[in-house]
Amino acid sequence: MENASSSDTISLLSELIQNKCVNPPGDELKSIKTVQRRLREHGIESRVFESAPNRGNLVARIKGDDGPRLMFGPAHVDVVPVENVDSWEEDPFSGIVKDGYVWGRGALDMLFIVAAQVQAFIELHEEGFHPRGELILLVVSDEETGGTHGVRWMIENHPELVEADYAVTEAGGISIAPGKIAFMIGEKGVARKRISFKGKAGHGSMPYLSDNAVVKLSEAVTRLSRYSPPLTTEYLGHIAEGLGLGFVQRLMLTNPWLLPLTLGRLRSSEPMMARMVHGLSRMTVSPNIVHGGVKVNIIPETAYVDLDIRTLPGQDEDYVISHLRKALGPLADEAAIEDPPGDERGLMSFGSSSPARSEFVDAMEKAVRKEIPGGTLVPLIMPGATDCRFMREQGVEAYGFSLFDPETPPSHLADLAHGSNERVSVRTVELTQRVYRHLAKDFLK
Ligand SMILES: [Zn+2]
Structure with a gap:
């Protein structure tokens, strides 16, 4: 059940994989420009900040009135290196779509979320969405080696541009039991x-x-x-x-x-x-x-x-x-x-967490229920560090939130992110894009 918007998202995801922003060294500016071009094609202005040679971050916003500020992101476009190419069934940087999956390094961590957030943002812009607060899109470099040229750089150099009340980013979204969907409240x-x-x-x-x-x-x-x-x-x-x-x-x-x-x-x-x-x-x-x-x-x-x-x-x-x-x-x-x-x-970093229950968590749950009727969210703490910690230090309530095809086994994420044959199902990309859209529309309405 692919529609035009879904194929746009998949082609963006494939392109981000093909850009091969392996960190180190990252060279993420390529993917940042890809996102900027996508936004521009839909008449959306964004600002790109070069934090180091060939590295950078992008901010776009849909402004509304006084009200809560929701961030899509920080969404990182860098990926970890491929250890052993021979253990892959497909070229890890092909971004090929095969048997309902998009293949490639970074597909799960976290390029499918980048693509879903960018496209949800575009969709909302296209339909003239007017938030009661603000919707911010933040796409960054350098998550995989500590955020120095990514989120941290933005917070240090342009703090006013990345202020938000809530943020949604990797990871989460896996069904750990029927109708029970994990989301990440901390790390x-x-x-x-x-x-x-x-x-x-x-x-x-x-x-x-x-x-x-x-x-x-x-x-x-x-x-x-x-x-x-x-x-x-x-x-x-x-x-x-x-x-x-x-x-x-x-x-x-x-x-x-x-x-x-x-x-x-x-x-x-x-x-x-x-x-x-x-x-x-x-x-x-x-x-x-x-x-x-x-x-x-x-x-x-x-x-x-x-x-x-x-x-x-x-x-x-x-x-x-x-x-x-x-x-x-x-x-x-x-x-x-x-x-x-x-x-x-x-x-090195400290652990951090956001509330397991709140008005915003209810809104995320509501968004999920539009796709999985009766679904409930299960709050988890990530074993590893993400950019969320930097947002929480700024007082942002930040969550790992996406939505996997409920058929995806929980081991999928653990085995494939950073592993061989990393891939994400087209269905998961679609569901994730839809929940982001539901969330923004509902919470910022
Ligand atoms: Zn990641």
């Missing part, structure tokens, strides 16, 4: 830490009584992986409510004493769900790089582990350090806990 924070140990160099032929940094490190890693930080069940409570779970099931999810039992059960039956429930209920620590020693016959003097730490909203640096120390136990005094050197530093 976890990211902290990267390096824990290092010192020992004393000596000959590997006589290890007795030696002070071996690798031995200390390996004990530290074991302790870190066994440590259970305090449980927070607030976010699981939102999910239980959104799913309309019965009393017992709700208790199993929200009672910190029962949660380990619930996880134990889910582990074998629904591992994907178990992973999510685990991540939404605590700070997680994953020891991902270890390094120690220089030569096989020398007792190592130094060793370190780099940790990927994901925090819940409200958990700050002190929280992270104090729990790492607790996990290390007797090794804590010997351990040096620092930020790892290099680019990873820029990826």
Whole structure:
């Protein structure tokens, strides 16, 4: 059931994929210009700001009267690199439409939303939509490596142009149960830490009584992986409510004493769900790089582990350090806990969230119900960071909101975004465009 507007959206999506704005280096200006050209073809003026050579951001607005300001975006046009071209069935930058899917790197994260938002914006403009407040379209660069030349640049350089009360962007929109559609109210924070140990160099032929940094490190890693930080069940409570779970099931999810039992059960039956429930209920620590020693016959003097730490909203640096120390136990005094050197530093962020229930959330739900009668929204926290955090810092209520074809399995997003054979169904693109349009028309009417 394709109409003219839908094929415009699909052709825009294909073009954004073909523009190949792989970050780094990004070179997103190409896609920003593509969007600007699209808007201009429909008589819509937009402003493009070049934040760095070949990089930029675009703002367009439909002005109304005094009232709430709703933003479509920040919608990022950069995509992550392709790791292994050979594992793709199609050229990752073809943007080809095959069997009802648009294929290519970025199709899911998040070019289909960019295309849907741009086209919904155009449609609203074409029909002479006059909002009670304002509708803002913000298309940006550089989300995948921290937003320096994208949202952050706009907030620092043109704050008045990106002021809004509400924002809708990636991700969400997957049906996690019949009629239960996930939307993202917040995201976890990211902290990267390096824990290092010192020992004393000596000959590997006589290890007795030696002070071996690798031995200390390996004990530290074991302790870190066994440590259970305090449980927070607030976010699981939102999910239980959104799913309309019965009393017992709700208790199993929200009672910190029962949660380990619930996880134990889910582990074998629904591992994907178990992973999510685990991540939404605590700070997680994953020891991902270890390094120690220089030569096989020398007792190592130094060793370190780099940790990927994901925090819940409200958990700050002190929280992270104090729990790492607790996990290390007797090794804590010997351990040096620092930020790892290099680019990873820029990826650090705090968790953030917007209200799980509000007038605006009701409006999003209403928009979804126009496409999926009786559908309800289930508030989730994203495991990874998005540009929403920068908007929330500015006081914006920002949500991950789209609408997938209800037939799409929940694992689809997790497996394909950033993975091989990334693709999005034409139906999903259409539904997403429609809910954005419903939302703007209804909430800003
Ligand atoms: Zn993204």
